[in-house]
Each structure stands twice: as C-alpha cells, then as structure tokens.
Amino acid sequence: MKITITDWKDVAGWRWDVPDDEVCGICRVPFDACCPTCKIPGDDCPLIWGECSHVFHMHCLLKWLEAESSQQQCPMDRRPWVTAK
Amino acid sequence: MHKIWAQRKAEAAVQKLEQKRPAGSTPAERLLQKELSELVELKDTKIIPTESILKFNMLYRPSEGYYKGGEFEFKFVIGTNFPHEPPKVLCTNHIYHPNIDTAGNICLNILREDWKPVLNIQAVIFGIRMLFQEPNPEDPLNKDAAKQMVNNPQEFARIVKSSMSGYRIGDVEYDNVLVGLEHDKAW
Numbered sequence: 001m002k003i004t005i006t007d008w009k010d011v012a013g014w015r016w017d018v019p020d021d022e023v024c025g026i027c028r029v030p031f032d033a034c035c036p037t038c039k040i041p042g043d044d045c046p047l048i049w050g051e052c053s054h055v056f057h058m059h060c061l062l063k064w065l066e067a068e069s070s071q072q073q074c075p076m077d078r079r080p081w082v083t084a085k
Numbered sequence: 086m087h088k089i090w091a092q093r094k095a096e097a098a099v100q101k102l103e104q105k106r107p108a109g110s111t112p113a114e115r116l117l118q119k120e121l122s123e124l125v126e127l128k129d130t131k132i133i134p135t136e137s138i139l140k141f142n143m144l145y146r147p148s149e150g151y152y153k154g155g156e157f158e159f160k161f162v163i164g165t166n167f168p169h170e171p172p173k174v175l176c177t178n179h180i181y182h183p184n185i186d187t188a189g190n191i192c193l194n195i196l197r198e199d200w201k202p203v204l205n206i207q208a209v210i211f212g213i214r215m216l217f218q219e220p221n222p223e224d225p226l227n228k229d230a231a232k233q234m235v236n237n238p239q240e241f242a243r244i245v246k247s248s249m250s251g252y253r254i255g256d257v258e259y260d261n262v263l264v265g266l267e268h269d270k271a272w
Contacts, residue, residue: 025202026168026169026203027112027116036115037112060202063169064169064201067170069198069200076201
C-alpha cells in the first residue's frame, strides 16, 4: 500500500525539571502552573533556583525579596538568597 | 437509586456552599481557602468562619498548662498581600499572659519579624497554642506578668487562675474565660 502524507500536526508537552506534584512554597500553586499573578505558565513565569537548592516561582520569590522583612534571605532556610547559575 | 439521590443531595450541598463562599477571586483568598481546607483537625481548637474568607475566629481550649480550663478567642484578619505579610491576630479576651497585652496584641515571633511566606495559618495556630502551653517570659508584652512568672511561678499560677474567673487585678478587669465542665466535651 502506498500512502502520501499531505499534512501533519506536531504536539509536544513540557514541564519544569522539578519532582512531580511539587508546589511553590510561597503560593502553594504547582510549579507547572504559573504564579498567582500570571495567567499562562511557561517562559513568561519561570522558576528560580537558589544555591541552597530551594526553588520557587520567580515572581513569588522576587516579591518576597522586595519586602524589607525578607532581608534578602531564602524564605525556607533564611540563608542569604543566592540564585543558582 | 438511593445512592444517586444521596449523591445529588451532596452535590447540591456543595453547590450551595460554593455559592455562599465563591472560589476566591484574589490569590490571597484562593490560598487561604486551600489552607483552611487542609488544616489539621485539633481537638482543642475550632475555627469559626465569617462571611469573608479573609476573616475568621478561632476558639482554643488549652488542655494543659496554666491556662487549662479556659476558652480563648482569637480574631484572624488576613491582608490581600498574604502570604507575603503575616495574618493579623488578636486575642479578643482580656487575659493575664506574659506575651499578650490587655488590648489583645500577641507577641509571637512568626506574627512579626520571623514571618516568611512559606509559613501558613497552621503554623500560627501551633504558635499560639505553644504560647499558652509555655508562656515565654523572655519576650514579654505584659512585663509584670513575665516578672511574676519568673520570680514566683506559684503566685503567677494563682493570678492566672483568678484572672481567668474574671477578677479585677490591680486596675485591670479580666474576662471570665472559664468553660467549666464543658471543657472536655467535644465542640
């Protein structure tokens, strides 16, 4: 049998490189969804990893670091926040 | 057939509940709704909701320590910036406690300088219970009570007891918070 493909559609999935079912410790929304102020998950609402190994939605963490009371510390362990490279 | 009816009834009940309290529209409301539904059930505390999800009261009956036998009420108000700022919690009773002043302000580190957004309502509830099981005279709001607790624990215990039955001590009138025999009954 000879077939000719005239058209096809690709479908791909993606997810952040974090364990299944994990949620952001700040907003408690799953990492694969976006932070509470964004509407669409993806590159516009990325995750951020600290050298202390803790991870958050970037927007959630930045909002915390903006607050004076944060003293620029990781909200999990209170060590100075250093973004992992 | 019975099962179907029961299920419909349950669905209707859930729907009614959701109408009364629509799914939170702000991030703080959504988070709070989630937190409240996931609270560990404690025998000594009870949450009393109000019309706003951002406000609720908590009743607490300490099962041990100086304050056993009393029932204390706390008012929680959560700002729209939650969890980036801590909930505001006041004790609505006038009580004699080293870490609580007569205006109801509570001196608990996680309600102030040690708050961080990974903490939650559950942590605050545990913190408040802790303050009643073990008042902390090192960090007082009511300095006289703290001094008394350190210098003369027996006298402190006596003053706590009489304040809890609504006596006036010095120039402060305290609230009667005793629940008597009701104490061990379930809510």
